[in-house]
Amino acid sequence: MEAPQNMIMKVRTMNKTKSRISVKNYVLIILEKMLQILVLLFVLFPIVWIILTAFKSSTDAYSTSLLFKPTLDNFRTIIAPPYSVGPLFRNSIIISFATVGIAIPLAVMASYVFSRYKFKGSNSLLVYILMTQFIPAVVIVMPFYMLFRNLGMLDTKAALITVNLSVALPYAIWLLKGFVDALPKEIEEAALIDGCTQLQMLRHVVFPLIAPGAITTAGFVFVGAWNEFLYAMILSRTTSSMTLTIGLMNTLGPRGVIWEYMSAVGLLVMIPVFLLSLTIRKHFVQGLTMGGVK
Amino acid sequence: MSELRPKAIKKYLILLPALIVIILTSTYPILYSFWLGFQRWMVWESPAPLGFVGFENFVRGFADPKFQEVVGTTALYTVISVSMSVGIGLGIAMLLQKSGKLNTVIKMFLIFPFAVSPALKGFTFKFMLNPSFGILDRSIKYIFPFLENVVWLNHPFWALFWLAMSEVWGWAPLVALMFLGALGSISPSIFEAAKLDGTNNFQLFIHITLPLLKPVILVVTLLRTIFSLKMFDQVVTMTGGGPGSSTQVINYFIYQTGFRFMDMGYAGALATTLVIVMTIIASIYVRTLNGKEA
Numbered sequence: 001m002e003a004p005q006n007m008i009m010k011v012r013t014m015n016k017t018k019s020r021i022s023v024k025n026y027v028l029i030i031l032e033k034m035l036q037i038l039v040l041l042f043v044l045f046p047i048v049w050i051i052l053t054a055f056k057s058s059t060d061a062y063s064t065s066l067l068f069k070p071t072l073d074n075f076r077t078i079i080a081p082p083y084s085v086g087p088l089f090r091n092s093i094i095i096s097f098a099t100v101g102i103a104i105p106l107a108v109m110a111s112y113v114f115s116r117y118k119f120k121g122s123n124s125l126l127v128y129i130l131m132t133q134f135i136p137a138v139v140i141v142m143p144f145y146m147l148f149r150n151l152g153m154l155d156t157k158a159a160l161i162t163v164n165l166s167v168a169l170p171y172a173i174w175l176l177k178g179f180v181d182a183l184p185k186e187i188e189e190a191a192l193i194d195g196c197t198q199l200q201m202l203r204h205v206v207f208p209l210i211a212p213g214a215i216t217t218a219g220f221v222f223v224g225a226w227n228e229f230l231y232a233m234i235l236s237r238t239t240s241s242m243t244l245t246i247g248l249m250n251t252l253g254p255r256g257v258i259w260e261y262m263s264a265v266g267l268l269v270m271i272p273v274f275l276l277s278l279t280i281r282k283h284f285v286q287g288l289t290m291g292g293v294k
Numbered sequence: 295m296s297e298l299r300p301k302a303i304k305k306y307l308i309l310l311p312a313l314i315v316i317i318l319t320s321t322y323p324i325l326y327s328f329w330l331g332f333q334r335w336m337v338w339e340s341p342a343p344l345g346f347v348g349f350e351n352f353v354r355g356f357a358d359p360k361f362q363e364v365v366g367t368t369a370l371y372t373v374i375s376v377s378m379s380v381g382i383g384l385g386i387a388m389l390l391q392k393s394g395k396l397n398t399v400i401k402m403f404l405i406f407p408f409a410v411s412p413a414l415k416g417f418t419f420k421f422m423l424n425p426s427f428g429i430l431d432r433s434i435k436y437i438f439p440f441l442e443n444v445v446w447l448n449h450p451f452w453a454l455f456w457l458a459m460s461e462v463w464g465w466a467p468l469v470a471l472m473f474l475g476a477l478g479s480i481s482p483s484i485f486e487a488a489k490l491d492g493t494n495n496f497q498l499f500i501h502i503t504l505p506l507l508k509p510v511i512l513v514v515t516l517l518r519t520i521f522s523l524k525m526f527d528q529v530v531t532m533t534g535g536g537p538g539s540s541t542q543v544i545n546y547f548i549y550q551t552g553f554r555f556m557d558m559g560y561a562g563a564l565a566t567t568l569v570i571v572m573t574i575i576a577s578i579y580v581r582t583l584n585g586k587e588a
Contacts, residue, residue, distance in 0.1 A: 036397065039386050039390070047406060063427060109308045110308070114309075119305070133576075134576040136548075137545075140319070142552050144323060169315050223409060227411035273409040274406060
C-alpha cells in the first residue's frame with residue numbers, strides 16, 4: 001500500500017532495533033486508519049442519518065436507535081396533499097432542465113468567442129462575467145420580485161428559470177472557456193478553408209469536440225438549479241412553480257419540522273445530485289474554482 | 295497569436311444572446327438595487343417609490359446599531375467558517391495523501407456533502423442537534439459530559455458556530471480535494487529527500503508541505519470568504535436568524551429589511567454596499583488567479 005513511505009521509513013531507521021520499529025509503525029498505521037475512518041464518518045454521517053430517518057416510523061424517528069423496522073409510510077405521506085411532492089419534483093426537473101437548456105448553448109457560443117478572439121474590452125468583459133458570480137442571491141432577487149410582480153409573473157416557472165440564469169450562464173461561460181481553450185485551432189481553420197460558414201463550423205466541428213466539457217458544465221448547472229432555494233422561496237407560491245427544496249420547508253408544521261417527512265423529501269432532493277456528481281466527479285474540483293486550482 | 299479571420303460582425307452576433315441574458319439577469323438587478331438605494335420606498339405606504347432621498351439610506355446604514363451588529367456577526371461567521379473549512383480540509387488532505395484502497399473510497403465520497411442542497415444542510419444539522427433526539431447532540435454530550443445542559447441552537451455563540459459547521463461540512467472535504475490536487479503536482483522526490491535528511495513528519499509539514507501549498511491556500515481562502523458572505527439558505531432552515539438576532543448575517547438582514555419590513559430603499563442601499571464589498575474581494579481573487587497563471 002504505502003510503499004514509498006514505508007521504504008523511506010525503513011531506510012531512515014535501519015540502524016535501530018527491528019522490533020521497536022515495527023511496533024511503532026504498527027501503532028502509527030492503526031492511528032492513521034482510525035483517523036481515516038473518522039473522516040469517512042464526518043463526510044457520510046449526516047447523509048446516512050437522513051436516509052435512515054426517511055425510512056423510520058414517526059416513533060422511531062424521535063429516538064437515536066439504529067435498530068428499527070423500515071417503512072415507506074413517510075413517502076406515502078409526502079406524495080399526498082398537503083405536501084404533494086409529485087408536482088414539486090416535476091417543477092424542479094422542468095426548471096433545472098430549462099436552465100441547462102438555455103445556459104449551455106448560449107455559453108458554448110460565448111465561450112467560443114472569448115476563447116478565440118481578442119477584441120476591445122474582451123478581457124474586462126470576461127472579468128465582469130466572473131464577478132457577477134459573486135453577487136449575493138438576495139441582491140438579484142429583490143429587483144426581480146418587483147419586476148415579476150408588475151408583469152404578473154410571480155409564481156411561474158419562467159420567473160425561476162430567468163433568475164437561475166443569473167448564476168448559471170456566467171458560470172457556464174467560464175467553465176466552458178477552459179474546455180474551448182484546450183482545443184487545437186487547426187481543425188477550425190481547416191473547416192473554414194473547406195468553405196464552412198462560421199455557424200456551421202460551430203455546430204458541426206466545435207460543438208461535437210467540446211461535448212464532454214459541455215456535459216460536465218451542464219451537470220454543474222443542473223445541480224445548482226436543483227439545489228436553489230432562496231429564489232423559489234420568494235418567487236413561488238403554489239404547486240404551479242414550487243420546487244422540491246421548498247418542499248423541505250413545507251414539512252415545517254405548527255409544532256416544528258416533522259423530521260421523518262423532511263428526511264423523506266431530503267432523500268428525493270439528494271438522489272439526483274449524487275448520481276450527477278459521481279458522473280462529473282473528474283472535473284468537480286476544477287469546475288468549482290473555475291479552473292483556478294488545478 | 296494568429297486569429298481566425300471571419301467577418302468581424304459575426305463574432306459579436308454569436309456573443310450577443312449570452313450578453314443580453316447577462317445584462318438582463320445580473321446587470322439589471324445590480325443597477326436597480328443601486329437606484330433603489332437612493333429612494334424612499336416603504337412598500338406598505340405606496341406601490342411606487344416615494345422619491346429621491348440622496349444618500350440618506352446609506353448614511354442610515356452606517357449609523358444603524360442593528361446593522362453594525364449584523365456586520366460583526368457576519369465577520370465572526372466568516373472567520374469561523376473559512377478557518378474551519380481550510381483547517382479541516384488541510385487535515386483531511388494530509389490523511390488521504392498516500393495512495394491506498396481505503397483512501398480511494400473515501401476520496402470518492404468527498405464530493406457528496408457539497409452536492410447536498412444548502413437548505414437541506416441547515417435542516418439536517420438542526421435535526422442532529424435537537425436536544426431531545428439529535429444524534430450529534432447525544433454523541434457530543436456522551437464524549438463531553440460537562441456540556442450536558444447546552445441547547446446548541448438556543449445559545450448565541452453555538453448557534454452561529456453550528457451554522458458555520460453546516461457549511462464547513464460541505465466545504466472541508468472539497469477543500470481537501472483541492473489540496474490533494476495541488477499536492478499531486480508536487481514531485482514526491484522533494485518529500486523523500488527531506489525524509490532521508492532525517493526530517494520528522496511535523497517539520498516536513500511546516501517547512502515543506504505548507505510553503506508549497508501556500509498559493510492554493512490563498513486561492514481557497516479567498517473563494518471560501520466569497521461563498522461565506524453569500525451564505526443564506528441555512529439561516530432560514532436552521533436558526534431563522536436567532537436566538538434573538540445572533541445569527542443574522544448581512545444577506546438575511548437585507549432579506550428581512552426588504553421582504554419582512556418592506557423597506558426597499560434601505561434594503562437597496564445595503565445590497566449596493568454588499569455588492570461593492572464583494573466586488574473588492576472578487577477582484578483580489580481574480581488578480582490572485584491571474585498572478586498564478588503568469
